[in-house]
Amino acid sequence: MEILVCVKRVPDTSENEITVNRDGTDIEREDLVYSVNEWDNYAVEEAIRLRDTGGGSVTVVSLGPEETEEVIRREMAMGADKGIHLMDPVFEGSDGRGVAAALKAEVEKGNYDLVLTGAQADDGAGQVGGMLAAMLQWPFAALVNHIEMSGDGILKIGREIAGGNQEFSEIRLPCVLSIQTGINEPRYVGIRGIRKVASLEIPVHGTAELGIPPEAVGEVGAKVKRIDYFVPQLGDGAEILEGSQEEIIDKLIELLKSKGGIK
Amino acid sequence: MAQIFAYILHKDGVLDDTALELRAAGATLDPEAAVTAVVTGSAGDLEKVCKEAARSFDTVWKVENDALAYPNAEVIRPLMKRLLPKNSLVLLPHEHFGMDLAPGLSVALEAAYLPDSVAFEGMEGDVLKAVREEYSGMVRTHVRCNLSTGAVITLRPGAFAPDERKDKTGEIMDKTPEVFQEGLPEVPRRYLEMVEAEAGDVDITKSEVLVSVGRGIEEQDNLEMIQELAKAMGADVSCSRPIVDAKWMEKSRQVGTSGKTVKPKVYLALGISGSFQHLGGIKGSPFMVAVNKNPKAPIFQVADVGVVADILDFVPNLTEKIAESAK
């Protein structure tokens, strides 16, 4: 199978405190640690496993600024065969639809049987995979946590639904699947692995190479636009225990006892 | 404003909790609007569901077919495309079904897609101002969504207070003949079966006190200190999703929308950021304590008591003190 995996470079929320800049136009980006979106990393691992058992190739594509190349290279170090970088100043301000439109053009340049995305990325929207499938008029399934070949041109997939239950279906290829975390255990990538792929060429495609009109992407093409960022104030918030650690622990034990938390 | 539709989820003849949240959200979009509930399914329970929906919505559009017995987004999407008038506004819950159906539906309808809204803040002409969350709930954003060519909007479950007045007597309209005029659409994804999650050794849905651990524990070996704390407290151990994804604990210990729904008296969250999918599994307003090294972690907004500390350092000391005080 020829597999394309769509990945995104995102600030690592478990490593960073995300704060809003002074005028609320963006998050504070200085000193942020970036990595590949967690869901996407599972998608790349799954693609590599499918290739290793069934043959074919894995291509990783990412849309974003210059630095995006880091994550493409990281996923190539994991075992992807090729990388493609979608970059064009007019992509700036794209909504999900714009990103999907660019990816659609890239998919159509290739000969893919399967496209994987993460179930969601840093904006929590979970939209690009489903939109891409609809644009290609390919079948789609969201939150996939199991994939196996099931006869010619058909995959058996599991989707994660409420309560950790799993919904099984058969889906026809070519299709787009959005991958849920936990589907596999992504392999570790060391510095060594990244060095190995350091000199591999990663083609850069903009709207010209993709053959899409600039109005289809970016701020102009967007129906959904972000106005500002802010930090929510929900309810009263927790009473933060202060003092030395010993004082905090004493207070906490007292509270837990009074609420029946210590038997 | 264009016509507003709410796609109603239901199971075993009962409306999903989100149905009445969609009603409330529809009224926020346009207080004058008559919101139409779209209910699809197979014979059996469908009539009952429609009658129930008619008590909360102005109109109910029913679509019945054996192929709709199980809600398969790949079947429902083309039917919705046939059914809905141009420029419709469609509301759905942002959960596993909505996430499957909605993005592609927006493309099929050539409409805007506004995913996972947590609040609406009014219209400016054709443009809706809404609130979303990004970065695991650490920040929120205001977004403008242009509704003039229609929109598909998914709502965070629980974010809109349900409108529980059963004050409507909506007309139930059978849209089946209209939708199936062209026959059943070709279905590229065939539903096979639903497999229930395995039961674990401990049923955390029955626990009164839970010590719950998240990604902040960093390494599998560190889980031991959590177990020791739980033992000292007489509590059960539960966890957030990344702990299960890493295969460090059983799926049956996971709290959240894709795990278990727990209703303890006391919930101690250790190194858990407080994503809505995690919090969605905690019911019954327990006394919640959060320990997190990040003072800005969203969990502190919902917890009763917070401790800003490194759990790797804090937990063993807490355990020791509890053990001492028990003597």
Ligand SMILES: Cc1cc2nc3c(=O)[nH]c(=O)nc-3n(C[C@H](O)[C@H](O)[C@H](O)COP(=O)(O)OP(=O)(O)OC[C@H]3O[C@@H](n4cnc5c(N)ncnc54)[C@H](O)[C@@H]3O)c2cc1C
């Ligand atoms: C469809 C869907 C369903 C989902 N279902 C669920 C679900 O059922 N349950 C669930 O939990 N998640 C679920 N998730 C995942 C959810 O979005 C979050 O990714 C997850 O809850 C994060 O878990 P966490 O809080 O443990 O990790 P993180 O968000 O990474 O947070 C770790 C926290 O630990 C803190 N920390 C780090 N080190 C330390 C330390 N040494 N001491 C103290 N604090 C520390 C950090 O400050 C941070 O706040 C779902 C996601 C999707 C898309």
